[in-house]
Amino acid sequence: MTGDTVISVKDLVKKFGNFTANDNLNFEVFEGEIFGFLGANGAGKTTAIRILSGLSRPTSGRATVAGFDAGTQPEKIKKNIGYMCQKFSLYEDLTVRENIMLYGGIYGMKLPALKERIHQLLNKLRFEEYENRIISDLPLGLRQKLAFAIAVLHEPRIVFLDEPTGGVDPITRRQFWEMIYETASMNITVFVTTHYMDEAEYCDRVSIMSEGKIVALDTPAELKRQYNAESVEEVFVKIARPPNPPKSGLKPEPDTTGMI
């Protein structure tokens, strides 16, 4: 990874009252990188992602995303990122075409360019026959692939994926990762959060958060070597949670339902 830095986080702190959700985070993510962002429930991942996607401001420190400051230019950040999560991405009662048109419109794409992209996209996913079907009629695997294609429709610098392949069958899952590799090869950065450590194995580098801090950050191979582990899962179990039940585990994560 020798690309430019697209996410730069420096001494980032986020507090909710007395509770420190993000405790002095420092990391960089590069152009075209597939970056895995891991942590136990309540470790502070969601808080950090909300800041990186312009939905929340840092208490102190600085985060720069696609060249824009998360504290002062959140609207500019939102224009330059894509987001997809497993639970909600597409409007189920709209057709495939309508969903693409809607998101294209939201991201301010001009109609001729958007029509061209729809054509390309349907063709590439072999989705032509589904163009006018409503989303709730589609199998889950197709929905997930479409949701990802829409998240990168406007060619963002970075796309955030939350447990992207959770619950899909093994073949669809692999097609999905191939789409991710292809996206990364086009210099779009892919930022993945997941509880499933086998998804982490696909990433170029992963960070592991625990109690608001980043406790490890490296390639999966290097982490396994350092912690003398067979898998990222084993590394995670060794370091992601302190031996005593953490206080932070009790704090509900901030509501993310409004997140796009």
Added chain:
Amino acid sequence: MQKIIESLAIGKSFGETRALKDISFSVNESEIFGFIGPDGAGKTTLFRIITTLLLPDEGEMRVMGNDVVKGFKELRKNIGYMPGRFSLYQDLSVEENLNFYATVFGTTVKENYDLISDIYSHIEPFKKRLAGRLSGGMKQKLALSCALIHKPGLLVLDEPTTGVDAVSRSEFWEMLKKLKQHNITIIVSTPYMDEAMRCDRVALIQNAKILTIDSPVKIKEGFTRKLFRIKAGSKYKLISVLRQFPRVVTVYPFGDSVHTTFIDDIPDNSLNEFLVKAGIDDAVIEESEAGIEDRFLELMETDKTPPL
């Protein structure tokens, strides 16, 4: 050994959609039996039939000696069910939830405390807290305690670990293992292949059908070809180049490598040359043992059912 569940050719449809086709299996006493398959495969429908919450259209099923249709009243007393969605009352406290479930089943927390003490002790310090304010891992422990409080013979867990972090998931599986010692039979569903290895036996389920049933080790051993793990700097390029290699059969990305099989099981020496010519000069090729997911992929390839 007594069969806890005997299912014979169970079928279920919702309108045009076949949710389950010809589902036959049996579960032995004190077994941890896993149903592994993607969302929409039919796992929840099957679990709802087992717990007498849905009637099958076809076939027969007996659970602990009772027919799931005619014997539902008897059966319900002896089943603990933890549905996929959070089953607790969010606006009751931890303690109130547990007392409520005990009362509904005509027992008391005290009577069966033994059974849940290992699990409940993790959350007991927070017994006054509302269930809605617990973390994911703790909700899961409370839901399990509630499903166990009437000492059921069969515990039915529908995706208990979805959305829960790896540490809590690991703890959860340890708890299930301990429950075996109390002669509780457990059936559990999950979309995650890595959890299959924690079960005594598993059924792989896809498109409303069972593809295979066996111990996880036997399922892995069922892989029919030789598997090669190939690594290179650019996985995207490696995948597309491998697909063009004339002797290749399957190419699947798998974590940091690409799992590949070849005609006659041999990549042959020309592969390296082929890769180098295509601009990949850092490839590492090694033969590898197949995992359960490799076998699932192989079974899906040979399953001729078109996707739903």
